[in-house]
Amino acid sequence: MIFRQLFEPLSSTYTYLIACEHTGQALLIDPVVNSLERDLAVLHELGLTLALTLDTHIHADHITGARHLKERVGSRIGMPALERLPCTDLGIEHEQLVTLGSLSIRPLHTPGHTDGHFAYVAGERVFTGDALLIDGCGRTDFQNGSAAVLYRSVTQTLFALPEEQLVYPGHDYQGRRVSSIGQEKARNPRLGQGRSQAEFEALMAGLNLPYPKFIDHAVPGNRQCGVCPTDLPEQLQAYCHRMTESTQG
Structure with missing residues (x-):
């Protein structure tokens, strides 16, 4: 298994890249939209093809990169099936294995x-x-x-x-990995x-x-598999800043 742990500092989110070393197929767990270019660069550096993104849940503190990654490289979107999101390609169910080349991922509700x-x-x-x-x-x-x-x-x-x-x-908010x-x-x-x-x-x-400062924007955006809102207050624009500035995105 190929494995990388990636960190997004604004929301202190870890994104995980795992891949099959035989087929070069990769998946990302909890990608963050403002780290899209970083994730694609790591995939390119390792010679991997992104086949799937998986989110652990509907996030309240950041926007998932799932939709934009699908638009860029054709990866499928995996989300919990019980959320019934129309943008989902693969509904995740408890104990129903997700396979990717030689990898086997076991979801636990x-x-x-x-x-x-x-x-x-x-x-x-x-x-x-x-x-x-x-x-x-x-x-x-x-x-x-x-x-x-x-x-x-x-x-x-x-x-x-x-x-x-x-x-x-x-x-993690204290640098622990x-x-x-x-x-x-x-x-x-x-x-x-x-x-x-x-x-x-x-x-x-x-x-x-305290009430989460980004939740009212993140949850609706993530229920669309990662849509950055157009009405973000200035103090929150960094949450989608890199995505909105990307000429490729």
Whole structure:
């Protein structure tokens, strides 16, 4: 397997490139629209063909690059099937394998951050999106989120994976790149250390997080597989800045 971890600093989002070394077919997990040129450059450098994009969920903090990548290179768009998005080419279902050359990706439905959230297992790695972060987890107070549901998704689904499974999160805000299931079970201050569901629900209820500054633009754009809104306030234009300036996009 060919693997690259790529970082978008504005939203602190990790995009993951995995590819079949035999066929050169590649997929991107959680591409970000303002990193489109970077992703295409990496694919070109490695001599890979982008066949598919997969999003872990409908994002609230950035615009996915799925639609623009399809327009540029003909890649298919994979999104959770239960979202019923007309722009989707491949509806992702729990435990229904996605194959790409010699690669086999196992989707795991992990709701709680959002009701349509998925994690993806590929070999020794699991790409956990916003369900499980390094020493943390995604918030549960919008997009049909639920602390109780997220607790079960992590403790019953993700923590059931082998302890040596490498955890690659959707974001990290402190420069950390990888963890493991065993590490998160042992020390995650929200969901590890034997924390009970009641304790987790109380913790999440007390966070009092501010309203996400980009959500009202990101969610509608991402329900169209990555459309940059035309009415972005000036302070948010960087979220689609590179895309709108690209003469090829």
